[in-house]
Every structure is written in C-alpha cells, then in structure tokens.
Amino acid sequence: MKKGRFRWGWAVLSVPVVLVAGFVVWAYTPPAPMPEALSALQSDARVKVETHSGLAFSPADRQPTTGLIFYPGGRVDPRAYAPAARAIAESGYFVTIVPMPLNLAVFAPDSAIDVIEQNPSVQHWVVGGHSLGGAMAARFASTHPDAIDGLALWAAYPDGSDDLSRRDLQVVSIYGTRDGLATAGKIDDSRRLLPRSTRWVAIEGGNHAQFGWYGSQPGDNDATLDRLEQQTQTIDAMLRLLKTVSSGG
Numbered sequence: 059m060k061k062g063r064f065r066w067g068w069a070v071l072s073v074p075v076v077l078v079a080g081f082v083v084w085a086y087t088p089p090a091p092m093p094e095a096l097s098a099l100q101s102d103a104r105v106k107v108e109t110h111s112g113l114a115f116s117p118a119d120r121q122p123t124t125g126l127i128f129y130p131g132g133r134v135d136p137r138a139y140a141p142a143a144r145a146i147a148e149s150g151y152f153v154t155i156v157p158m159p160l161n162l163a164v165f166a167p168d169s170a171i172d173v174i175e176q177n178p179s180v181q182h183w184v185v186g187g188h189s190l191g192g193a194m195a196a197r198f199a200s201t202h203p204d205a206i207d208g209l210a211l212w213a214a215y216p217d218g219s220d221d222l223s224r225r226d227l228q229v230v231s232i233y234g235t236r237d238g239l240a241t242a243g244k245i246d247d248s249r250r251l252l253p254r255s256t257r258w259v260a261i262e263g264g265n266h267a268q269f270g271w272y273g274s275q276p277g278d279n280d281a282t283l284d285r286l287e288q289q290t291q292t293i294d295a296m297l298r299l300l301k302t303v304s305s306g307g
Contacts, residue, residue, distance in 0.1 A: 088135045089134070096137065098141040098143070113143065114153070116153075124180065126154070127170045127185045127186070128143065129194050131192075134188065142296070158191075170185050193216060199222055213237055215240065230256070230299045236281050237279065239266045245258075262282075264291070
C-alpha cells in the first residue's frame, strides 16, 4: 500500500517538473535567424559590432550621443533584429539588442537600466521592442519616466496598466496592416494609452514576422510586400524618431 502511494505521489510531483522542463526547452529553441541577420553581425569600416554581452552596434567614425535599447519579441532570437540595428547605427546612433531570460522580455522589463548605466556618454535614450518586447519597453517607460526620451513600438502596444497618455514622451507605433497577432484593431485600441503626439506608422501589407529576420510565425498572416521593404519603412520611421529625440524635440 505504501509502495503504491509512493508511486502515485511521485507521478503527481513529476508532472509540473515535466511541464517546466518542456517550457524551458520551448523558450530556448526559437526559430533560427535568417542568413541576412547573421551577416549583419560583422564589424566593418562603418559599424562596430560587439556580441560578447548582448548585441551592440555603434557607428565606427563617431561617438554617438543618442541610443536605442531594443527588446526582442517573445521567443525570438535577438540576432533576428541585427539588420535593422546595423542600419540605424550606420546613421550615427548607438543600438543594443538586449537578450532576455528564456527569450521572453516579461521576465526582465527593467533590463534597459543596466544599458543606460553602462553607457554614460549617451545623453538621449529611446527604448523599444517588437511584440512582447514592445509591451515590456512600454512597461519600462511607465515605471522609469525620467530614464528615457522616446518609445518605439513595433507591432506592439502597452498593457492596460501602463498608461502613458499624459507622458511628455516621443513615441512611434509601427505596425503592419496584415499582422495576424498585433492586429490593426488592437493597435487602434492602444491609442488611449499613448500620448496624443504619438506618430502612427501603418506599413501597408506588412505582417508580424517581417519586423525581424526569422522566417514565418504561427498565427500571422502572409505579407503582401517583401521583408526588405517592411524593414526599410521601419528603419525610416525609427530614424525620424531618433532624430527628434536627439534634437531635444
């Protein structure tokens, strides 16, 4: 009888262990970055790339005074955003893509603080992110109102508890009209949580996954424009935001 109880108790206890182990394996096995992402990780005469602690991109010919701290989407390899980060750095800005515990920014929304403290020469900061990363960037903006000057949302929106509507903050919300996850309706609902000055950039035909270079994503819709064009429009919107922040606007 005791032996049977032991077996039953062990079976009950093993279930959560298996579930947690399965979750960890799932979280740590995101889709592989596409070749375009990996090729963007090489330093050259224009951009210096550091990969030893997160991913950092700096213009090779100057000391940037404005920076972007970027939070990856949920279960997305940080390297998938390297092409956009590199392009932004080429225009004179410091960019860092912050790796997250279990590839989920919800476990470390305050990661930007460490970046800010480690880069005292940067005077103006924008925090941003894709999807879940964007939501956690908005969380950081809400809980650290004096730490940043701008917020960039890529296919993302704040949680209802993170009301930024009264903040003096430069914000851009960039979304694809074919996004099957952060739908246009969800983006529209987030307007009440963001400042009235927020710039809304709708990428016609863009979807969720093409904000990075990691292939397709379950639940998303097919895009009707190519990934490079969606990236180009996203980068253009980011450069406009960074220029405004840099000038103190």
